[in-house]
């Protein structure tokens with residue numbers, strides 16, 4: 393893995409660094425580029441704009457992860473329930489779903505609690521007329537996340553999985569889940585070579601192998617990447633597999649390559665934007681900075697130009 397990326401991701405776990413970044417006034421400006429805002433109203437505003445003006449779809453992530461506190465997990469669940477109500481009331485549910493991290497709804501306190509909480513969110517999503525995708529976190533949680541997902545799918549077969557091309561196991565997981573709704577991404581966490589490809593070229597090759605398996609299956613693949621080469625290859629492989637534009641979608645993050653999001657939508661593709669919101673933006677921001685050295689430079693420049 394790129395040393396800068398490793399350094400930035402290591403800083404994510406450092407409390408002193410977190411306090412400095414969170415208290416710098418400039419953080420707000422930088423955060424705004426990648427995060428829709430801190431409140432449900434901010435999330436709804438961004439969704440209305442992306443869906444209404446830009447013709448895009450949305451998946452909303454209430455920020456927060458890795459809680460070992462029942463009360464925090466409960467507040468996260470309630471934030472999702474409130475959000476889903478509003479998506480329904482405002483007629484946005486057909487175009488906007490939610491993404492949930494199991495660690496935000498209590499996975500550290502046990503799979504049963506995470507399953508109960510995720511089930512409440514799925515039930516509310518069903519009532520609202522939309523779906524849920526379960527985000528994938530670092531490799532130590534992959535098995536537990538897939539187990540909880542399998543339980544959720546007994547009641548809500550549309551519950552979406554996420555698989556990470558950086559992990560060596562993922563091609564097998566794709567074979568297993570190819571008949572279902574699966575988001576394929578490269579993977580945002582610093583993973584050891586024992587379980588993950590560390591060479592970015594190997595990750596890209598595995599992404600293409602996995603995309604082929606998903607496109608050959610009967611499920612609904614969601615290709616989450618900003619990588620122009622992968623977007624092109626996926627489009628070409630989809631045609632080869634005889635898929636129409638309704639059979640799969642592209643997904644990109646809020647604030648990343650917004651021009652390309654519009655361009656793909658104008659070509660007729662379904663494009664879904666991952667819109668994070670909430671007060672707990674720190675871990676998310678660090679992962680976005682780590683993905684691209686230019687983002688770190690952008691952040692440091694705005695700190696010194698104040």
Ligand code: FAD
Nearest residue numbers: 527528577578579580616617618619643644645666680683
């Ligand atoms: P990269 O090789 O990182 O980037 C390719 C190009 O895209 C770059 O050259 C640059 O032009 C542009 N780009 C990429 N990232 C940025 C950025 N942050 N800022 C500016 N430009 C950028 N990861 C998980 O581990 N679990 C998940 O559940 C998960 N869900 C995701 C959902 C969506 C919708 C998306 C888009 C990503 C998700 N990710 C998730 C993150 C993903 O794993 C990657 O870390 C991230 O998408 C960067 O990889 P890339 O495919 O865009 O390729």
